[in-house]
Amino acid sequence: MPVRGPFDLAASIRFLEGFTPAGRPDAGRHRGTLALAFPAAPSWRPVGVRLRQEGDLGASRRDSTTGEGGVLGRPGGERETRVLAEIDAHPDDVGPATEHARRILSLDVDGTGFAAIDDPHVARLRQEHPGLRPVLFHSPYEAACWSVIGHRIRIVQAAAIKQRMAERLGDRVGGLASFPGPERLLTVTDVPGLPPVKIERLHGIARAALDGDLDAGRLRAMETAQALVELQRIPGIGLFSAELILIRGAGHPDVFPASERRLHDEMAHEYGLHDPSPARLAAIAEAWRPYRSWVGLLLRVRRELETAEIARGRRVTR
Structure with a gap:
């Protein structure tokens, strides 16, 4: 490649x-x-x-x-x-x-x-993390499943549930457990740690994947606003999740998320801004085109390395 x-x-x-x-x-x-x-x-x-x-x-x-x-x-x-x-x-x-x-x-x-x-x-972020590009979920389908699994629970808890689903419901290839595909997911009626409403939403995501609605090429070919609208038609997918699916699932390289508060906080810290509006931050990110998603990833990585807020399960104010 x-x-x-x-x-x-x-x-x-x-x-x-x-x-x-x-x-x-x-x-x-x-x-x-x-x-x-x-x-x-x-x-x-x-x-x-x-x-x-x-x-x-x-x-x-x-x-x-x-x-x-x-x-x-x-x-x-x-x-x-x-x-x-x-x-x-x-x-x-x-x-x-x-x-x-x-x-x-x-x-x-x-x-x-x-x-x-x-x-x-x-430039400073590039020097801190040379050669690092966004590493994505395996597919928009898996990103969408993650967004449902992780809704209103700690990220580390959600990651453990997702891994157990792979080990219990998926296939093993090369010694690694694969997350279950959408056809297999549709047969699942119980996942420890997930309430019935999340199982129902996972089924909706599986159907959307089988219908082609979560095809990465299709989502990236759309105007960003239209792709986000399309994704939010899937039950359980709001704006935050839609942005995650488009950026970290489909791999769109040039999206500035309007609802990623941790990224917004880190931008304010990096640029020395006090309580900036999302519009102000979006205006700053215009200089990052056509790699706004890439810069956002580097900011998030640097924040986690310095604060470990996700690993600790609590938000940090900087």
Whole structure:
């Protein structure tokens, strides 16, 4: 899989090992490789993917032109590298599994312009987290399920429930448990820790996935406002969840979420603002185009590393 722009698979692995709800302690159990297991649309059969980056082209080295870590070579760190994928799947699912993997690591986005964002705050974030791109849920379907599972409970508790669902209801591929696909999820009537209303909403998400309403390409091809409206037609999906599905599920690279309070708080802290309005923050984020989702992810990662508010289960005021 070719890569355009700075990228470091090791940074993706560190993210998955330590950032709830993405937290996966086993993410890098084979040094230098990332193992994934998930149901792949459109068949929703379970697939396994093992990824490694070719060559020593990650964040441990620094680009002599930009002074930032990342892939070396051309000015701005634009040298092409590759991520190699081993696919364990039905033959018909190899292509879709590869495209899923590209999206999960944000490799389907040309990142060569990311270093050109002319904002000193963004430059500092790039230096703090060289080569890190958004690492997504396996699909918009899984992101939507996560939003229902995690509604009004602690994130670490929700992550544990989601993992138990994978182990109890999903298939194992390459030694990893895959979250159950939508057809399997429709047969589930009881999940420890989830009330009946959440089971009903998970069934609605499963039906939406089978109908194609949660197709990543379809959602990204829409105008952002229209995609958010479409997603909120699914029972149990409000604006916060719709934004999460579009950004962290479909992998839209350029969305500034209107309802992500932790991101807004971190922006205010970073830019030295006192109680700014969402409109003011959105105006600042205009300078991040076309990578607003990417910058937002770096802000959220930095906040969690400094506060551990998600791991501790309580909100931090900065």
